[in-house]
Amino acid sequence: MKGLRSLLDGRELQAILFDLDGTLIDSVPDLAAALDASLEQLNYTPAGIDRVRGWVGNGARKLVQRALAFALEVPENGLNNTLVDQLLAVFFEYYGEQCCEQTILYPGVQEALSNWHAQGIKMACVTNKPARFSQPILAHFDLQELMPVLVGGDTLAVRKPDPAPLLLACEQLGVAIANTVMVGDSVNDVEAARAAGMPVACVSYGYNHGAPVATARPDILVDNFIELL
Numbered sequence: 001m002k003g004l005r006s007l008l009d010g011r012e013l014q015a016i017l018f019d020l021d022g023t024l025i026d027s028v029p030d031l032a033a034a035l036d037a038s039l040e041q042l043n044y045t046p047a048g049i050d051r052v053r054g055w056v057g058n059g060a061r062k063l064v065q066r067a068l069a070f071a072l073e074v075p076e077n078g079l080n081n082t083l084v085d086q087l088l089a090v091f092f093e094y095y096g097e098q099c100c101e102q103t104i105l106y107p108g109v110q111e112a113l114s115n116w117h118a119q120g121i122k123m124a125c126v127t128n129k130p131a132r133f134s135q136p137i138l139a140h141f142d143l144q145e146l147m148p149v150l151v152g153g154d155t156l157a158v159r160k161p162d163p164a165p166l167l168l169a170c171e172q173l174g175v176a177i178a179n180t181v182m183v184g185d186s187v188n189d190v191e192a193a194r195a196a197g198m199p200v201a202c203v204s205y206g207y208n209h210g211a212p213v214a215t216a217r218p219d220i221l222v223d224n225f226i227e228l229l
């Protein structure tokens with residue numbers, strides 16, 4: 001058996017924490033459109049969707065830093081913070097207007113979440129995407145009812161791979177870590193789950209900075225979300 005229950009050594013599965021980008025939703029088309037529009041507005045070279053796919057996963061500021069380092073052909077640690085802030089502000093404008101235009105749920109997501117919800121399993125979204133964008137995306141796909149707890153990339157001072165957002169989600173759901181499993185698409189999700197002391201499943205179709213997520217050694221790896229049921 002490959003499903004999430006196999007990860008708990010006989011303990012009851014009470015809650016599941018989900019990463020957002022690359023796990024529940026394919027958000028890169030909207031992220032890339034907003035980022036390229038922002039770059040062009042400020043007279044930088046647009047990055048294109050394939051580069052952007054490899055840059056998602058460490059929050060909006062990091063995404064913008066990676067884009068600016070690419071456009072200016074300088075290392076990320078050599079960037080001027082004022083220029084990062086400027087591009088970030090423009091990106092927030094564009095992405096706020098179009099975060100649900102081309103974004104889709106991955107196959108099996110709706111069905112699996114509804115199924116777990118019907119079983120009484122509690123669910124939360126733990127993402128590095130700022131909450132102001134994550135919240136309308138969850139609402140757009142009618143997932144808020146299934147997943148009432150959201151910990152965004154700016155909810156705490158730290159983000160995944162730090163375990164604190166996962167621990168906060170468990171606290172808000174009112175569940176023990178021992179009965180909770182994390183599902184993600186990247187090394188950040190694996191490291192955050194390990195540090196929080198919970199098992200982790202990964203989907204192979206996500207972003208993970210362009211590298212196969214198998215190299216992060218999740219407890220299980222599936223090609224389709226529905227296999228987690």
Ligand SMILES: O=C(O)COP(=O)(O)O
Pocket residue numbers: 019020021022056057058059060126127128129130153160
């Ligand atoms: O980097 C982001 O904005 C989103 O990352 P996520 O994979 O944690 O949802």
Ligand SMILES: [Mg+2]
Pocket residue numbers: 019020021022023057184185186206207
């Ligand atoms: Mg992700």
